[in-house]
Amino acid sequence: SQQGEEDPQALSIQEGENATMNCSYKTSINNLQWYRQNSGRGLVHLILIRSNEREKHSGRLRVTLDTSKKSSSLLITASRAADTASYFCATDDGYGNKLVFGAGTILRVKS
Amino acid sequence: ETGVTQTPRHLVMGMTNKKSLKCEQHLGHNAMYWYKQSAKKPLELMFVYSLEERVENNSVPSRFSPECPNSSHLFLHLHTLQPEDSALYLCASSPFGGGNNEQFFGPGTRLTVL
Numbered sequence: 001s002q003q004g005e006e007d008p009q010a011l012s013i014q015e016g017e018n019a020t021m022n023c024s025y026k027t028s029i030n031n032l033q034w035y036r037q038n039s040g041r042g043l044v045h046l047i048l049i050r051s052n053e054r055e056k057h058s059g060r061l062r063v064t065l066d067t068s069k070k071s072s073s074l075l076i077t078a079s080r081a082a083d084t085a086s087y088f089c090a091t092d093d094g095y096g097n098k099l100v101f102g103a104g105t106i107l108r109v110k111s
Numbered sequence: 112e113t114g115v116t117q118t119p120r121h122l123v124m125g126m127t128n129k130k131s132l133k134c135e136q137h138l139g140h141n142a143m144y145w146y147k148q149s150a151k152k153p154l155e156l157m158f159v160y161s162l163e164e165r166v167e168n169n170s171v172p173s174r175f176s177p178e179c180p181n182s183s184h185l186f187l188h189l190h191t192l193q194p195e196d197s198a199l200y201l202c203a204s205s206p207f208g209g210g211n212n213e214q215f216f217g218p219g220t221r222l223t224v225l
Contacts, residue, residue, distance in 0.1 A: 030210070030211055031210075033213065035216075040199065040219070040221065041218050041219065042113065042115070042117075042201055042203075042216035042217050042219050043154075043203075043214075043216040044113065044216070045214065045215070048213055088154070091210070092209070092210025092211055093210055095210075097167075097209055097210055098156055098159060098167060098209070098210045099156070099210045099214060100153075100156075100210075101153050101154040102153055103151070103152065103153045104153070
């Protein structure tokens with residue numbers, strides 16, 4: 001069953017703007033991960049945030065985690081055309097056995 | 112390049128054919144995964160191997176048969192597939208099994224079943 005659900009399903013912005021994507025999940029987790037997928041390619045890991053962390057940065061990426069609301073957000077600052085891709089959140093299944101992916105947010109950055 | 116390779120990249124097969132997908136990881140990881148990605152659906156976990164032992168089989172039809180001869184190689188044998196099996200098949204690996212590791216994905220095999 002689907003654990004993470006991303007919002008919005010699709011997002012279109014201008015180059016230089018910030019992009020924010022949200023993920024909600026249902027059960028307790030040990031960690032939450034964000035991945036990027038360029039069209040028809042494999043997924044690339046972006047960042048992992050553990051359940052005892054509230055915020056994490058990596059370059060232009062900022063991830064927050066609110067375990068009380070069972071939600072996470074991915075912020076991409078100063079977006080570039082090359083950021084155009086699908087973005088997925090993934091959580092462990094609550095037992096630490098496997099990763100469960102959401103349906104993803106399609107981000108389009110217009111130059 | 113993530114260190115995970117998949118061949119072939121594209122495959123077209125009839126419903127009566129038998130084919131195999133191959134995945135190889137050069138990362139020294141102990142766990143390998145097969146995922147199915149269909150249009151507008153979340154990634155579906157199919158199989159998990161940890162230390163060459165299958166630890167997860169997510170109710171996948173028997174027309175999909177995985178094989179893990181060693182920790183670096185993973186195969187997905189296909190036979191008597193249906194058109195609805197057309198999808199992107201992704202292989203991934205991680206240092207250990209479970210949901211607490213970053214997974215490294217291959218580029219995928221785009222499968223079309225006629």
